[in-house]
Amino acid sequence: MTLRIRGVALPEREERTYWIDGETLRTVPPARAAAKQVETVVDGGWLLPGLVDVHTHPGTEDPDTPFDEALLRRHLSAHRDAGVLLVRTPGTKGRMPGWVDTEPDLPRVRSAGRWLATPGRFFPGVGRDIEEGELPEAAVEEATASSGWCKIIGDWRWDEPAVPLDVMRAAVAAVHAAGGRVAVHCQTAEGSRNAVLAGADSLEHGMHLDPELLDLMAAQGTALVPTLSAFARSAERWQRREPSVKRSHWLDGWRGTLDNVRLAHEAGVTVLAGTDSFPCGTVAAESERLAQAGMPADAALGAASWTAREWLGLPGLIDGAPADLVAYDKDPTAVGASGTLGRPKRVILRGRVVR
Structure with a gap:
C-alpha cells in the first residue's frame, strides 16, 4: 500500500501532493505505486x-x-499524540536506552546525555x-555517548558566580573539536x-541575557x-x-526574557520552542507564547516545526525527507486558530499513520 497526502504545505503555503515510500517522503509517485493500491490518507487542509x-x-x-x-515511553507517547515527532532531551538523569531513537511508534530523539554540574550548580x-x-x-564524553549533544549547567543560584568563562570556553572548544554541540543552562547575566x-550552540532559558549579545549569537x-x-x-x-531583592531580580529577568524573544528574532538569532515542563506534548502552547512575545506567527510556528527540524539536522517536507508530518483542517497560524497546533487531525511518523 502506498500512502498519498494532499494539502497546503508550510512554510511555503503551496498546494502539494506527497507519496510515502516506506519511511521516506516523495514528491513524485514511487515506481511501485502504479502496481499497488494507493490510499489517500490526507486530502486537503494544512501540512x-x-x-x-x-x-x-x-x-x-522531578529531582527526586x-x-x-x-x-x-509514556512521555514520548504523549509527545507523539500531540504531533511532536522529534525531541531533544538536553540533560537526563541517566543515559538514554539504545532503543530510544528507533522505536517505530515513538518520536525521534536527540539526547544530550547527563547534565554536567560543577560544584554548587545543580540539584x-x-x-x-x-x-x-x-x-x-x-x-566530550557525554556528547560522544549520546546524539552528539552535551548539556552544561552554566549557572545556578542568582547571587552566585557562573562557570568561569575560560572553563566554559575550554569545554565548548573540546566538544566542537570532537564534532559535537553544546547546550548551556543559564539564568543569570554572567551565565x-x-x-x-x-x-555555545544553544542557550537554554537565557534569563538576564544582555540584548547587546544578540548580534554575536x-x-x-x-x-x-x-x-x-x-x-x-x-x-x-x-x-x-513578598517584595525582596531576589523577587525583583527574578521578575526583571522574566520581563527581559520576553523582550529578548522579539529582539533575538529581529537580530537573526534562531529562536526555538522548548517546554521544559510537564505534561509532555505541549510544545504548541510554547509556540503560541513565542508569538505572544513578539515573533511573527510563521516564525513562532517554525520554531516548533521546520526551523527546529533543520537546526537538528532533519529536512522539512521535501523529496527524500523522513515521512514525519502532521495535518490540520485549518491554518494553525490563522487569527482565531489558537489551540489548533496541538490538535492535529492526522499524525504520520516514519511513514505510518499513528493517529
Whole structure:
C-alpha cells in the first residue's frame, strides 16, 4: 500500500501532493505505486513537518524521581499524540536506552546525555557531578555517548558566580573539536554572557541575557531556547511573594526574557520552542507564547516545526525527507486558530499513520 497526502504545505503555503515510500517522503509517485493500491490518507487542509520540542526531559518528572524507561515511553507517547515527532532531551538523569531513537511508534530523539554540574550548580546527585577542571573531558564524553549533544549547567543560584568563562570556553572548544554541540543552562547575566562568549550552540532559558549579545549569537549560530511556558508558571508564583531583592531580580529577568524573544528574532538569532515542563506534548502552547512575545506567527510556528527540524539536522517536507508530518483542517497560524497546533487531525511518523 502506498500512502498519498494532499494539502497546503508550510512554510511555503503551496498546494502539494506527497507519496510515502516506506519511511521516506516523495514528491513524485514511487515506481511501485502504479502496481499497488494507493490510499489517500490526507486530502486537503494544512501540512507541517512533524512538530519538535527542543527542550524536554522525558523519563523523569522531578529531582527526586529516578529515570524510568516505562515513564520515558509514556512521555514520548504523549509527545507523539500531540504531533511532536522529534525531541531533544538536553540533560537526563541517566543515559538514554539504545532503543530510544528507533522505536517505530515513538518520536525521534536527540539526547544530550547527563547534565554536567560543577560544584554548587545543580540539584545534588541529579546530574553528573564534576569539578570545573573536569568539564571539558566530561563534556566530550557525554556528547560522544549520546546524539552528539552535551548539556552544561552554566549557572545556578542568582547571587552566585557562573562557570568561569575560560572553563566554559575550554569545554565548548573540546566538544566542537570532537564534532559535537553544546547546550548551556543559564539564568543569570554572567551565565548567559559566558555561554555566548564561549560559542555555545544553544542557550537554554537565557534569563538576564544582555540584548547587546544578540548580534554575536546570530553571527556564530547560537540559538535561544527561552522555555517561556515553564517560566510563566514560576512568574505567577514570584508575583505573589513578598517584595525582596531576589523577587525583583527574578521578575526583571522574566520581563527581559520576553523582550529578548522579539529582539533575538529581529537580530537573526534562531529562536526555538522548548517546554521544559510537564505534561509532555505541549510544545504548541510554547509556540503560541513565542508569538505572544513578539515573533511573527510563521516564525513562532517554525520554531516548533521546520526551523527546529533543520537546526537538528532533519529536512522539512521535501523529496527524500523522513515521512514525519502532521495535518490540520485549518491554518494553525490563522487569527482565531489558537489551540489548533496541538490538535492535529492526522499524525504520520516514519511513514505510518499513528493517529
